[in-house]
Amino acid sequence: KQEVTQIPAALSVPEGENLVLNCSFTDSAIYNLQWFRQDPGKGLTSLLLIQSSQREQTSGRLNASLDKSSGRSTLYIAASQPGDSATYLCAVPAGGYNKLIFGAGTRLAVHP
Amino acid sequence: EAQVTQNPRYLITVTGKKLTVTCSQNMNHEYMSWYRQDPGLGLRQIYYSMNVEVTDKGDVPEGYKVSRKEKRNFPLILESPSPNQTSLYFCASSFSGAGLGDTQYFGPGTRLTVL
DSSP states (O other): OOOEEEEOSEEEEETTOOEEEEEEESOOOOSEEEEEEEOTTSOEEEEEEEETTOSEEEETTEEEEEETTTTEEEEEEOSOOGGGOEEEEEEEEETTTTEEEEOOOEEEEEEO | OOOEEEEOSEEEEOTTOOEEEEEEESSOOSEEEEEEEETTTEEEEEEEEEETTEEEEOSOOTTOEEOOSSTTBOOEEESSOOGGGOEEEEEEEESSOGGGTOOOEEOOOEEEEEO
């Protein structure tokens, strides 16, 4: 059964720091991996999708990497800003692609 | 504007009083899904639907019902709510299955408290 774990559970950093959020999964036979951002009262927003054949994806200051063999993904946030404060979740497909298995998330606070 | 809407956004109810949380999307998506989010557990899928009149259980379907009579709507029904169903609920939609890489659009969430 696929399990997804995210470390750390919470992170508080000063503005400008470069950050690494970690996601691990137990079954390496994944089709893709997605990173989401969750803001209070606003649901989830898709940030990056990495296909199983890819090693990384970039969007602006965000870079996500995928290492299937070790069951790990990292989300790198460059030059963090207070507006990056949110909960970040990773998710992998399961159940014949009919659902996503989510990690519990990393709650990020970036202070000025 | 492409969006998924949920109503109500907040609900406090009592044990055993039937309730329905509505979900509607305006993107002509075939796939819709319900998740619940609890502290420390992430999001867990309750039910999903691949198209009109096609629904199936997710990981935590006990105590919930769904229906898909129209493509745009996917209501979540709690016929006899219990305190362990106190949670934050999200509806999501996409063109194809959740794991195929299509962008998942999530509603803003419904915070339910069952006393």
